[in-house]
Amino acid sequence: MLAIERRNAILAKLATDGKVIVSDLSAQFNVTEETIRRDLEKLDKEGLAKKTYGGAIVLDSHGADLPFNVRKRVNANLKETIAQKIADLICDGDSIILDASTTAIGVTKYIKNRENLTLITNSVEILLELSDKSGWNILSTGGTLKNGSLALVGASAEQMIRDYHVHIAVCSSKGIDMNMGISDSNEEDVCMKKAIFSAADRKILAIDSTKFNRRSFVKVFSVSDVDTVVTDEKPSDEWIEFFEKNQVELIY
Secondary structure, eight states, X not given: OOHHHHHHHHHHHHXXXXXXXXXXXXXXXTOOHHHHHHHHHHHHHTTSEEEXXXXXXXXXXXXXXXXXXXXXXXXXXXXXXXXXXXXXXXXXXXXXXXXXXXXXXXXHHHSTTOOSOEEEESBHHHHHHTTTOOSSEEEEOOOEEOTTSSBEESHHHHHHHHTOOEEEEEEEOSEEETTTEXXXXXXXXXXXXXXXXXXXXXXXXXXXXXXXXXXXXXXXXXXXXXXXXEOSSOOOHHHHHHHHHTTOEEEO
8 A cells, every 4th residue: 555545544534533543553554653653744744634642633624625535435335325315316307516525426326327417517526427428418617626626616617507507406515503504614615515506496415424513614505595405314303403493304
């Protein structure tokens, strides 16, 4: 395993577990503890983790984005469950917009058997996934490739989306909170999500259970601005009552 692959795996474990132990990582990756310490020092310097005595903890930085290859590994099973549920909501002939989230990529794989779809996306990976798909109308937003990501962002991408109207839009977020609402880690992604949701009849938020009661850096929408929330497991009774009060459909 290359050093960068090992560090990405460490980041994914940090994002899931909240902390890592040097001795455990040494055994897992079959490298010396000194090698792991160097990995953790590099992640600390890059602002992706906080090195501690004997290990590291997840960095509580609302504005930090994990590399795309790391995000794909974090809570992958939860995202898979959500992707399947969202795919069931998409029918032949629908027009849809998918954001550049890893969950949206999962949705793409589950709807490949649908016919006559119109799909708009700012995800380079989704475009690659559908490069051999015939019978669909597939549109790219264009725009600027976001650093460290396979997402297209910027004013031209947002304007392209605003020129269209679709049945369904699917976006994810970094957090959902009863007071702050739906939030994400940076303004570029938030502007894209606002444009995407503004173009759709039905706004679907894909959010796994670990993101509930969490606030990220920038507010996207109030919860009441979303039509449907799809998650991987039943939320608390308090959240169920909150969604009902705000007339938001909940699917889990």
